[in-house]
Amino acid sequence: MKDTEPRASYRAIAKELATTFAPRAAKWDRERSYCWDNIKDLTEAGIMGMTLPTHLGGQAASWLDTVVVVEEIAKACTLSARIVVEANMGGISAIMAYGTAAQKERVAPYVLAGDKPAICITEPQAGSAATQMSTTAQRTEGGYLLNGVKHWITGGGISKLHLVFARVLDGAGQDQGIGGFILCHDPAAGLTPQGFRVSGRERTMGLCGMPEATLAFDDVFIADEDVLRPPSGFGGGFADLMNAYNSQRVGAGTIAMGVAAGALEHAKRYLKEREQFGRPLAEFQGLQWMLADMDTSVHAARLMLHEAAQSRGPNGSPFPDITMAARAKLFASEAAIKVVNDALQIFGARGYGSEEPLERMYRDVRMFTIGGGTAQILRTQLAGSILGMRTPQTRDGT
Numbered sequence: 001m002k003d004t005e006p007r008a009s010y011r012a013i014a015k016e017l018a019t020t021f022a023p024r025a026a027k028w029d030r031e032r033s034y035c036w037d038n039i040k041d042l043t044e045a046g047i048m049g050m051t052l053p054t055h056l057g058g059q060a061a062s063w064l065d066t067v068v069v070v071e072e073i074a075k076a077c078t079l080s081a082r083i084v085v086e087a088n089m090g091g092i093s094a095i096m097a098y099g100t101a102a103q104k105e106r107v108a109p110y111v112l113a114g115d116k117p118a119i120c121i122t123e124p125q126a127g128s129a130a131t132q133m134s135t136t137a138q139r140t141e142g143g144y145l146l147n148g149v150k151h152w153i154t155g156g157g158i159s160k161l162h163l164v165f166a167r168v169l170d171g172a173g174q175d176q177g178i179g180g181f182i183l184c185h186d187p188a189a190g191l192t193p194q195g196f197r198v199s200g201r202e203r204t205m206g207l208c209g210m211p212e213a214t215l216a217f218d219d220v221f222i223a224d225e226d227v228l229r230p231p232s233g234f235g236g237g238f239a240d241l242m243n244a245y246n247s248q249r250v251g252a253g254t255i256a257m258g259v260a261a262g263a264l265e266h267a268k269r270y271l272k273e274r275e276q277f278g279r280p281l282a283e284f285q286g287l288q289w290m291l292a293d294m295d296t297s298v299h300a301a302r303l304m305l306h307e308a309a310q311s312r313g314p315n316g317s318p319f320p321d322i323t324m325a326a327r328a329k330l331f332a333s334e335a336a337i338k339v340v341n342d343a344l345q346i347f348g349a350r351g352y353g354s355e356e357p358l359e360r361m362y363r364d365v366r367m368f369t370i371g372g373g374t375a376q377i378l379r380t381q382l383a384g385s386i387l388g389m390r391t392p393q394t395r396d397g398t
Contacts, residue, residue: 007065007068010061010068011068013045014069014070014072015072017073018072018073020038021041021076022076025079025360026354026357028209029209031209032208033209034158035077035080035209038077038079039083042080042083042084042087042114043112047087048084048087048111048114048115049087049092049111049112050065050066051063051065051089051092051093052092052111052112053104056104058108063247063310066084066085066088066089067309070085070254070258071302072258073258074256074257074258075258075259075261078207078255078364079207081258082154082210082255083210085248085252086117086248087111087115088251089247089248090244090247091117091118091163091244092117093319094180095228097318098228098229098240099182102225107161110161111161115161116155117159117161117163118153118155118161118163119154119165119248120150120164120215122151123135123148124149124151133148134167135165136148137166137168137169137179137181138173139168139170139171140171142223142224143224145219145220145221146166146217147218148166149214149216150164150214154211156213156215159185160184160186161182161184162183163181164182164222165238166181178238179227179229179238179241180228181228182227182228183196183220193221194219194220195217195218195219196215196217196218196220197215197218199215201214204367205366207363207367245372245373246313246319246322246325249320249326249329250308250320250328250329252333252371253325253333254332256301256333256335257298257332259361259364260294260297260332260335260339260340261302263294263344263361264295264298264343266347266358267291267294267342267343270347281346287346290342290346297335298335301335301336304324305332307328326381326385329373330382333368333369333375334369337362337366340361340365343358344358344359
C-alpha cells in the first residue's frame with residue numbers, strides 16, 4: 001500500500017521524533033519515570049490529539065495515520081508509543097464519538113496539551129469479564145455518586161482525564177446497565193474531586209515509566225454534564241463505548257509490531273557488524289533464516305493492522321471492525337514476542353545485557369498479549385465470530 005502525502009509527512013515527523021527518543025528510552029526504564037521530555041516533543045509536533053477534529057485543535061488524522069506514527073515511535077520508545085495511542089484512541093475517541101459538544105470542547109485542550117487520558121474499566125475482581133464490575137454510579141440530584149475501586153489503571157496518578165466505567169443505579173437502586181463518566185483530576189487547576197484517591201502503583205516487568213495504579217471512588221460526584229451517553233443509552237450503550245476499544249486494540253497491536261520492527265533493525269545491524277569464525281554473522285544460513293522469519297512476521301502483522309485500521313464496524317460505527325481489530329492485535333502481539341526474543345538470541349549475551357536495548361524491548365513487548373484483551377480472550381472472541389456464536393465477549397461488545 002502506497003502512502004498518501006499526508007501519511008508520508010506523519011511518518012517523517014515520527015521518524016525524527018524517534019531519533020530523539022531512542023537515547024532517552026533507557027533512562028525512563030531505569031528510573032521508572034514518566035517521559036515528560038518526550039511528551040513536550042510530541043505535543044509540539046501535534047501528535048498528541050492528532051485524531052481530534054480540526055475545529056477542536058486536532059488534525060482529524062485517521063486511525064491509519066495514527067498507526068503509521070505509533071509504529072515509528074515504538075521502534076525507539078515503547079512508553080512514548082503507548083502514550084500516543086492513548087492520546088488518540090480508546091477513551092478520548094469514545095468521548096469524541098459519543099460526547100456532547102460541551103464535553104468535547106472541555107476535554108480536547110487537555111489532550112492537546114499533553115495529557116494521556118486514563119480509561120478506567122479493570123477492577124480487582126473484574127478483568128477480562130468487564131461486565132462483572134462492581135463500581136457503581138448511584139443517581140442523585142444533579143448527577144451520580146461513584147463508589148468502588150479500579151485496578152491496573154494505566155496512567156493513574158499522572159492522567160488528568162479519566163473515563164470511568166461503572167454500573168448505573170437509578171434513584172431506587174435498580175441496575176440500569178453500565179455507563180461512562182468523565183472525571184477530571186487536575187490539582188494545578190483546582191480540580192480535585194472529593195472522595196477520589198490514587199494509590200498502589202504496581203511494580204511492572206516492562207514499560208516501567210508508566211504508572212499502573214489503583215483508583216478509589218468514595219461518593220465521588222459526577223455532574224450530569226459529565227455523563228457520557230451513547231445513542232443506545234445505559235446498558236446497550238456499553239457495547240457502543242467498548243467499540244471505542246477496537247481502535248485501542250489496533251493501537252496496542254501496532255506498538256507491539258513497532259517494537260518488533262525496531263528489534264529487527266537492530267538484528268540486521270548486528271548480523272552485519274559482528275564476526276565469528278572469521279566471517280560476519282550475516283553469512284550464516286541459520287541466522288539468515290531467523291531474520292527472514294522475523295521480517296515475514298513483522299510484515300504480516302503490519303498488513304493486518306493496516307487492514308484493521310481502515311475497517312469500520314457495522315451500523316455506521318466510526319471504529320475499526322471488532323473482529324479485524326482482535327485478529328490483528330492477537331497476531332501482532334504474539335509475533336512481536338517471538339521476533340524480539342529471536343533478535344535477542346542473535347545478539348547472544350550482549351542482547352541479554354543492558355548495553356543493547358533488546359532486554360528492555362523484550363520486557364516491554366511482553367505486556368501486549370495481556371493488556372487490552374488477553375490472547376485467550378481474543379481467541380474466544382474470534383472463534384465466536386468464525387462460528388457465528390454469541391460468546392460472553394461478543395455479547396458485551398468487548
